[in-house]
Amino acid sequence: MTEANPINRAISRGRYAAAQGLRALWYGGHYTYIRRQSSGFTRPGEPKFTPQSGVPDLKAMRREFFKAYQEDLANIEAGLYPRPNDVRLGQLPKALRHSRIFLDDAKAVDERRLNRSGVEVRNEADPERYPTYYRQNFHYQSGGWFTDESADIYDTQVEVLFTGAADVMRRCVLGELARQMKGRDQRKTDVLDLACGTGRFLHSVLDTFPRLRATGLDLSPSYTEKARQAVKVWPQVDIVEGQAEAMPYDDNSQDLIVSIYLFHELPPKIRKAVAAEIQRVLKPGGKFIFADSLQFNDTPELDGLLEYFPEGFHEPYYKGYLKEDFDQLFGEVGLKGGEVRTAFLTRIQTWGKPNATDG
Incomplete structure (x- = not known):
């Protein structure tokens, strides 16, 4: 305040x-x-x-x-x-x-x-x-x-x-999550941090909403263990080792799903599979907050920087990611997207799963 x-x-x-x-x-x-x-x-x-x-x-x-x-x-x-x-x-x-x-x-x-x-x-x-x-x-x-x-x-x-700006960009994503939390009872809200890594973002989420029913999912055993240590003061939080393209969650089980810097590391077929899983796991009326690298024309003056990235780092799927049409990708599985926002080198977009009563 x-x-x-x-x-x-x-x-x-x-x-x-x-x-x-x-x-x-x-x-x-x-x-x-x-x-x-x-x-x-x-x-x-x-x-x-x-x-x-x-x-x-x-x-x-x-x-x-x-x-x-x-x-x-x-x-x-x-x-x-x-x-x-x-x-x-x-x-x-x-x-x-x-x-x-x-x-x-x-x-x-x-x-x-x-x-x-x-x-x-x-x-x-x-x-x-x-x-x-x-x-x-x-x-x-x-x-x-x-x-x-x-x-x-x-x-x-x-x-x-990111010269010290990684946490800042994550907090801009947290701001979008906080806006989506308005009107929700955190004690009754299920939130999934998809590809949670070391749990750094999830820690910030729980520091803000300490009574959330939160889960982190990641495929790495070392990173999931690090995440467990990061959120151990919140006993209701579960960290699970598993694949984003085959999530170990029931249909219609999550109110909010967040993924940060996941999709640029996935090959095209896996991106489609993960999008379908997000749609399956989201509750009707639920929201998916997508945060990842900028794409071409998000900030046109930085397009050259995006071309440098896969040359200097091993990012085998990044060039394809830059051209991926996410409106089409998520639209094909039934999610409806909103306006793209940027935070330095991160693009943020929120997608919704329609309620059964929506047209």
Whole structure:
């Protein structure tokens, strides 16, 4: 809620700016360091990659970066969710430990990039348990989705990639969830975080709505265990290991489903299967909040940046994702979508499952 006293409001905004500025400097510094140490996106002897859409507009990137923070602060002041409280002196030892592990691993990631070695884990992960598309070193990260070490530094990797703005973009998604929660009794509302990863977003959801009947679903055993630790103070929350394309939930069982940065890592046929599962699991009148990478023309000045991404990271399905028609994909399974919004490098759209009485 916005502070009534202008002085208190100014102090509160100053604290927000200072904390978020420190995060941006911390993770942005890591990004700058590894870029300088990196061998680049192009292997020796290959021509330098040039995006067809042109060089990304840095002025537009800064504009969108700060606009996401403005939306975040507006959401906080509107009372949609609490102010973040993760920039504290007590968090410094943990941040330093993750920094050391991240920087130690950066050289191995860079070597995979140069060698285009994105499937190291394919023969290590159980093919009976995990589909082929999943058994890869996405982002060239060590261990893929299959090790505790990967789960331990994943959030740091993502924040470095987005120069400290990953949590801000997630909170913009949380703002949409909070708007969908208006008029609902959280004690009677079933929410699914689809591909919940380490549980970072789900933790923010429960920090805002602590009595939700919430579930997180992810295919990685290491990441689901990390998620359980993240939400352990909420005993009603269940973290489940399973596939998004074959969800272990009953028909019409979820009021709200959220997926963050899932669909760009799925091949086209699996995207369709997941869309059908979302429609099946949603209750009539339920909502699906989609959050993922920008697509072409969401922010046209940044289209060139989107072309860079699959060149510098192992993202085998990303080029197809950029051209995916999600209006058609979700429309074919019976969901109805709303307007697309953006938060820095994230597109957000809410889809609804019609009630039986809807026309």
